[in-house]
Amino acid sequence: MSDTQIRGDATSCGPSSTSGGWLNSLDRKRDAGPFLSGNDRPAAGPSTTAVHAGTHDDPRTGAVGTPIYQASTFLLGADQYRSIEEGFARDRFIYSRYGNPSQWAVQEKLAALEGADSAIVFSSGMAAITATVMALVDKGAHVIASADLYGGTYNLFNQEFPTFGMSATLADPQDFAAIEAAIRPETQLMYFEAITNPLLKIIDIPRLAEIARRNGLRLVIDATFAPPVAMRTLEQGADVVVHSASKYLNGHSDLIAGVAAGPRKLIDMIWPRLLNYGGSLDPHACFLLERGLKTLAIRMRAHEESAHALAQYLESHPKVTRVFYPLLDSHPDRAVARRLLKNGTGNVTFLVEGGDAAALALVNALRIPKQATSLGGVESLVSLPFNTSQASYTARQRAAIGIHPGCVRLSVGIEDAADLITDFEQALAQISPAKETAHA
Numbered sequence: 001m002s003d004t005q006i007r008g009d010a011t012s013c014g015p016s017s018t019s020g021g022w023l024n025s026l027d028r029k030r031d032a033g034p035f036l037s038g039n040d041r042p043a044a045g046p047s048t049t050a051v052h053a054g055t056h057d058d059p060r061t062g063a064v065g066t067p068i069y070q071a072s073t074f075l076l077g078a079d080q081y082r083s084i085e086e087g088f089a090r091d092r093f094i095y096s097r098y099g100n101p102s103q104w105a106v107q108e109k110l111a112a113l114e115g116a117d118s119a120i121v122f123s124s125g126m127a128a129i130t131a132t133v134m135a136l137v138d139k140g141a142h143v144i145a146s147a148d149l150y151g152g153t154y155n156l157f158n159q160e161f162p163t164f165g166m167s168a169t170l171a172d173p174q175d176f177a178a179i180e181a182a183i184r185p186e187t188q189l190m191y192f193e194a195i196t197n198p199l200l201k202i203i204d205i206p207r208l209a210e211i212a213r214r215n216g217l218r219l220v221i222d223a224t225f226a227p228p229v230a231m232r233t234l235e236q237g238a239d240v241v242v243h244s245a246s247k248y249l250n251g252h253s254d255l256i257a258g259v260a261a262g263p264r265k266l267i268d269m270i271w272p273r274l275l276n277y278g279g280s281l282d283p284h285a286c287f288l289l290e291r292g293l294k295t296l297a298i299r300m301r302a303h304e305e306s307a308h309a310l311a312q313y314l315e316s317h318p319k320v321t322r323v324f325y326p327l328l329d330s331h332p333d334r335a336v337a338r339r340l341l342k343n344g345t346g347n348v349t350f351l352v353e354g355g356d357a358a359a360l361a362l363v364n365a366l367r368i369p370k371q372a373t374s375l376g377g378v379e380s381l382v383s384l385p386f387n388t389s390q391a392s393y394t395a396r397q398r399a400a401i402g403i404h405p406g407c408v409r410l411s412v413g414i415e416d417a418a419d420l421i422t423d424f425e426q427a428l429a430q431i432s433p434a435k436e437t438a439h440a
Contacts, residue, residue, distance in 0.1 A: 030264040032117040035108040036101060046113070047297040048230045054108030055290065068287045069101040082110045090271055097275060106290040110249070110259050113228040113293070114241060119261035120271055121286060124225065125244025126152045127279030128258030130160075132242050133191065135270040136218050141166045141188040144217075146173040146203075148196035148401050151389055153222070157191075165427035174202045174333075176211065183215050190217050194227035194233055197410040198349045198385045199402050200324045202340060204334035209237025218266075226249070226376075229297045230343050240266055247376030248346070250292035251299050257281055257289050269371040299378065302414035303346025309417035310410075311348045311426065319358075319428050321406070346412045347375060355405035358431040359384050362408065365427035368420060375411030380420065382410050 036056055042129045056066045074080075074093040083092040093099060102120055111119040122128040133156065134301035137143065145157055147170040157168035169182040174190050190212050192203055194205070209373060212219040221238040223231060227248040233241040241250055246256035258279075260270055274280060281289070305326075323330070326337040352358050363371050369380035373388050383389065385403050398404075412420065 030117075030268065031188055032111070032264060033108070034104055034118075035111075036104050037108065045297075050109070050229070050296045051110050051294045053112035054105045054110075055209065055294070056105055060229055066102065066287070066290060067103040068283050070283050071100070072096050090268065096283065097278065100286070102286035102290075103281060106286045106293070107259075109290060109293050110245075111261055113296070114261040115228075115232050115234055116241070116261035116267075117264040118267035119259055120257035120274055120288065121245065121281040122260070122274060122279045123281050123285075124256050124279065125242070125246060125258035126156075127274075127277065128242045128244075128260045129222065130156060130242055131273035131277055131279060132260045132270050133189065135273045136220065136240070136266070137163055137166065137188045140186055142184050142186045143168040143189045143191055144179055144182045144187060145170055145191040146193055146196065147171055148173055148193065148199065148201065150193070150197055150222070150224075151391065151393070153191075154393070174201060176204075176207055179208070180211055180215075183217070187215070187217060190219045191223070192219070192221055194221050194223040194231055195326070195345060195347075196345075197225060197389055198324075198407065200225070200326055200331075200345070200349055202326055202331075202336045204336050205233060205236035205238060205340065209361050212239075223339065225345055225347060226341070227296060227300065227376075229300050230345060233343055234262060236340060239263070240270070244249055245289055246374060248300065248303075249296065249376075250289050251295065251376055251378060252288075252292055253372075253374060253377035253379065255285055255288045255292070255380075256330045257285055299414060300343060300346070302398075302413055303376075304344035306415060306417040306420060307346045307348050307368060307412035308344060310412055310420050311350075313421045314348065314350050314424065317354050317424075317428055320350050321353055322351045328379055348412060350408055350409045351404060351410060352406045352409070352428075353433060354432050355432075356384065356386055356407075359406050359408050360428050361431045365430045366423055367427075368415060368423045369410065369413075375409075378414045380411060380413040380415060382408065385409055 046140040057064055058067050073095050080092050080094055083089045089098060096188060107119040107121055145168050161168055171179045171182050190208060192208055194203055209219050218239045220240045221233045223233045223241050224244045224247050240260055240262035242260045245259050246255055308327050311328055312334050314320045315323040324347050325331060352362055363382050372381045373383050374381060385407050390398055390403055
């Protein structure tokens with residue numbers, strides 16, 4: 001990579017104008033990217049891709065790894081002016097809200113991991129979700145979404161949508177007849193989560209994709225719980241995949257970020273929403289995300305190993321009434337998990353005797369997992385859906401989707417499974433078996 005490529009001038013890897021001007025002749029080709037290294041992507045395994053895709057050695061110093069381009073603005077020249085005039089400003093460095101080499105580097109890695117043409121990083125998962133949804137609908141649109149939604153997304157559809165004259169129908173993500181019956185003439189989008197929070201239902205994305213294609217709809221999948229080394233969501237039929245990159249993608253509980261990935265045509269439609277809403281990711285945060293992604297594959301193997309062992313232990317404990325983990329034979333979606341998941345997840349959800357009071361006593365007695373929201377970090381995190389992720393739901397709404405009193409959501413880190421099991425053994429010994437009524 002030359003100095004001129006870093007500067008983003010006419011020799012950079014983005015598209016150049018065609019001989020007749022693409023606005024007039026409509027002969028511009030949408031290339032993958034924009035990427036610093038061009039469009040050549042040799043086939044590689046997930047660990048190799050996670051380490052090397054998008055990572056660039058510094059051409060001036062020889063430093064191994066992508067530098068942090070902590071700059072808000074870039075030199076302008078004839079090529080930059082032409083890119084604005086002719087409609088390919090996304091492929092040039094102009095202003096960091098539009099694009100920055102640090103953003104391009106981590107976007108290239110994310111796109112390679114997802115098998116996507118293009119990716120955009122955002123300042124949060126909700127910024128990615130909001131920009132993606134709003135880019136793919138028009139005024140008066142109707143969206144069909146999962147009834148098992150992350151609370152922030154639920155609020156987008158139920159609080160923000162009505163102010164724009166839009167509406168959403170929330171349906172059981174596994175009731176395909178109900179999903180299809182909810183389609184209206186004004187329906188434009190289907191929005192579902194690959195693995196639901198917190199009950200870890202494995203959603204049959206190919207079935208959803210078939211419904212979307214047959215009805216001329218686009219399908220967006222939130223794959224936060226299913227990073228690309230576990231599931232290649234786009235290959236299952238999604239049009240766009242979004243993540244809260246704060247979770248498994250970064251993996252260290254020290255960053256807020258989001259990503260949307262998919263075909264260049266659709267990501268180009270989402271990019272102006274990023275500009276309008278201002279949710280761009282800071283160059284230093286891009287560096288942290290790129291660094292976290294390098295260990296994604298090996299972290300996920302460690303998450304899965306400890307989570308699977310702990311899930312098996314919990315399933316055998318007399319004070320645990322039910323365990324939700326996709327690799328357990330008892331999981332109702334085990335067959336779908338075998339078909340769609342390349343490996344497991346680090347999340348385990350379970351119900352304890354005694355309801356929410358017993359669940360609170362349990363999390364207070366644990367010594368290794370930290371009582372905190374979020375997931376996907378190297379340290380184990382534990383929380384209760386009724387007062388965190390699904391706090392905006394009523395008790396009746398939680399019960400309708402299967403979240404009952406005593407529900408505990410655990411994000412298993414990369415600690416040794418034996419240590420986690422020992423910790424849960426002592427904590428479970430302290431909880432009272434007394435039953436409790438549901439919270440209102």
